[in-house]
Amino acid sequence: MSRVYIFDTTLRDGEQSPGCSMTKPEKLRMAAQLVDLGVDILEAGFPIASEGDFEAVDAVSQQFPWTQVAALARATKRDVERAAQALQRAKRPRIHTFIATSDIHLKHKLKKTRQQVMDEAVAAVSLARSYTDDVEFSAEDATRTDFDYLEAISKAVVEAGARTVNLPDTVGYSVPEEYGALIGRIAKSLGDSAIVSVHCHDDLGLAVANTLAAVAAGARQVECTINGIGERAGNAALEEVVMAIKVRNERLPFQTRIHTEKLYPASQLLSSIISFGPQPNKAIVGDNAFAHEAGIHQDGYLKEKSTYEIIDPKAVGVPESKLVLGKHSGRHALKKRTEDLGFQLTIEELDLVYERFTLLADCKKGLRNEEILILLHEVVGRAAVAN
Ligand code: KIV
Ligand code: ZN
Numbered sequence: 001m002s003r004v005y006i007f008d009t010t011l012r013d014g015e016q017s018p019g020c021s022m023t024k025p026e027k028l029r030m031a032a033q034l035v036d037l038g039v040d041i042l043e044a045g046f047p048i049a050s051e052g053d054f055e056a057v058d059a060v061s062q063q064f065p066w067t068q069v070a071a072l073a074r075a076t077k078r079d080v081e082r083a084a085q086a087l088q089r090a091k092r093p094r095i096h097t098f099i100a101t102s103d104i105h106l107k108h109k110l111k112k113t114r115q116q117v118m119d120e121a122v123a124a125v126s127l128a129r130s131y132t133d134d135v136e137f138s139a140e141d142a143t144r145t146d147f148d149y150l151e152a153i154s155k156a157v158v159e160a161g162a163r164t165v166n167l168p169d170t171v172g173y174s175v176p177e178e179y180g181a182l183i184g185r186i187a188k189s190l191g192d193s194a195i196v197s198v199h200c201h202d203d204l205g206l207a208v209a210n211t212l213a214a215v216a217a218g219a220r221q222v223e224c225t226i227n228g229i230g231e232r233a234g235n236a237a238l239e240e241v242v243m244a245i246k247v248r249n250e251r252l253p254f255q256t257r258i259h260t261e262k263l264y265p266a267s268q269l270l271s272s273i274i275s276f277g278p279q280p281n282k283a284i285v286g287d288n289a290f291a292h293e294a295g296i297h298q299d300g301y302l303k304e305k306s307t308y309e310i311i312d313p314k315a316v317g318v319p320e321s322k323l324v325l326g327k328h329s330g331r332h333a334l335k336k337r338t339e340d341l342g343f344q345l346t347i348e349e350l351d352l353v354y355e356r357f358t359l360l361a362d363c364k365k366g367l368r369n370e371e372i373l374i375l376l377h378e379v380v381g382r383a384a385v386a387n
Contacts, residue, residue, distance in 0.1 A: 004245065004254045005221040007197065008039040008238060010270065011056070012046055012072055014229035019275040026273045027056040028063060033266045034226075035064050038257045039238075041094060041221075046072040047086035048079045054086045061090035068092040070136065075099035075124035084131035095128035097121075098138035098166075101145040101153055118153050122160045129161035136197065142167035143174040147182065151189050158194045164221055165194050169210055172203025172233060176213035187218030197221035200236045202228060207236035212244055215254060226270045227278045227285060239263040239284040239316065247310060264317035284316055291322040293366070295330025298323050302332050326366040327358065341373060349380045 011027050011034075014020055022030065027044065034042055044060040045053035057071045069090045073079035075097050087093035099110075099121050106112055112120075121137060128135040137157040142150055154165045167186060169179060179200075187196045198214040198221070200207040211222055228237030242258045267285035271277035280287040290313040292298050300307035301321070313321050323333045331354050338345055338353065345353065356375055361367055367375075 001253055001255045002220065004215055004219075004256050005040040005195070005197075006038075006238065006242070006256050006258060007041040007043065007070070007221050007223045008034050008225065009043040009199075009223050009235065010034065010225040010229065010238075011060070012043040012070075013199075013223075013231060013235050014225035015045070016049075017229055017231050017234070020229050022056075022273055024052060024056045024059055028059055030270060030273060031060045031064060031067075033262075033269050035067050036259070037262045037266050038259045040257065041068040041070050043070040043072065043096065043223075045086075048073065048082040054082065057083075057086035058089060061087055061093065065089070065091040068094055068134065070094040070096045073097045073124070073128070075120045077124075077127060080124055080127045080131075084128070087132070092134065093132045094134040094136055094164075095132055096136040096138065096166075097124040097128055098140050099124070100140040100170075101150060102141035103146065104144060105141050114149055118156055121153055122156050125157045125160040125162045133161075133163070135162050136164035136166055137162040138166040138168055138197075138199065140168060141170045143169045143179065143182065144171070147185065150182075151186060154186050154190060154194075158190055163194055164197050165190060166197035166199050166221070166223065168199035168223075169201060169207075170199075172201035172207060174200075174210055175204075175206060176209045179210040180213035180217040183214040183219050184217035195220045197223060199223035201231060202233040202235065205233070207234070208240045208244065211236040211241050212252060215245075216252065226266050227282070229270070229274070237283070239267065243284050243311065243316065246315075260315055261317045284311070285318075288322075289313075290318050290320070291324050292333075293324040293326050294328045295333065298333035299330055302336055324366050325357070325361065325372065326364070327361040329361065337369075337372060338376060341369060341376065343376055343380070345380065353379050 015022050044057040047054040047057050061069045071083040071086050073083035080097055083095050099117055125135055125137050196219045198211055198219045200210045222241055224236040224238040224241055226238055228234040242256050245252045245254050264285055278286045292301050297308045334354055334357055335350055356379055
């Protein structure tokens with residue numbers, strides 16, 4: 001089965017978004033978790049951007065010598081040299097150099113011609129190759145770049161020594177079919193001379209879908225972040241990409257080296273370091289990802305988990321599923337909870353508790369165990385306590 005390399009950019013693209021900046025010790029803690037998780041390449045920062053980023057890349061390189069550590073650099077001499085310096089202590093350093101290639105960026109941001117950009121890209125890759133064999137080139141805003149030009153620049157940087165060519169959907173503009181076609185075209189054109197990588201932003205909520213379409217079309221490196229953090233709407237969420245490949249392996253016959261049971265701990269650690277956690281309904285790692293509230297769902301789940309769960313929560317490190325007792329819940333779930341709380345009720349007692357429970361649940365967002373206990377004591381009294 002083809003291998004897909006997981007390039008984690010939580011500490012770079014993720015870290016550069018609002019509310020997500022991390023100190024050096026925080027980056028080191030997160031890096032340890034990511035290495036443990038099994039990511040293949042760890043992008044630790046953008047050394048030219050700040051002294052802190054430089055030090056973080058240096059510290060990660062020193063602390064995790066056998067991990068492939070990447071440092072970002074614009075396609076300039078200063079940036080590439082600074083990245084190389086920060087990576088000096090890495091045993092497997094990767095210089096990741098980039099320049100925008102779309103006409104929109106060339107005209108308004110860089111004020112350069114296509115030829116100038118091509119020359120600068122080639123020069124940056126050649127310089128980076130003088131420091132390490134492992135050089136990645138990114139064509140920023142690839143999805144809004146003229147495809148013939150993108151193909152030409154991709155070939156030119158590979159000729160100059162890039163081993164990985166990343167084609168980011170920088171502004172989250174692409175849709176899966178279109179992105180897949182673009183990746184397929186470049187992958188075919190580069191053949192075995194380089195790995196095609198993808199890096200998707202989530203502006204239209206399509207980052208993971210685009211990433212998977214790209215993998216199906218020939219991309220073999222995926223750039224992603226824990227909890228999907230990153231510029232604006234974020235990057236493709238690592239946990240979603242990895243679990244989609246794992247759960248739907250018959251449709252996505254690829255393999256990663258991620259230890260999936262470590263996904264939730266990684267998500268939790270990140271949330272404790274930055275200023276926010278994933279939204280409750282976030283796939284895989286959100287608080288509600290394994291919570292069931294509707295009575296029909298709870299009943300089905302209690303009879304056979306696979307009726308409403310496609311992933312065993314333990315497979316991603318979530319301790320257990322939750323049955324939330326709220327106004328949509330049914331008798332079956334309430335009975336299960338009362339048993340978990342140590343009560344063995346008769347049918348009549350359960351009816352009584354259920355009646356009171358629905359009245360209460362109607363005006364609340366969900367009942368906690370303590371509230372259910374009060375209800376049980378009120379309705380059935382201590383005589384019903386089984387243990
Ligand atoms: O989104 C983007 O284009 C990037 C590149 C620097 C890889 O983050
Ligand atoms: Zn990005």
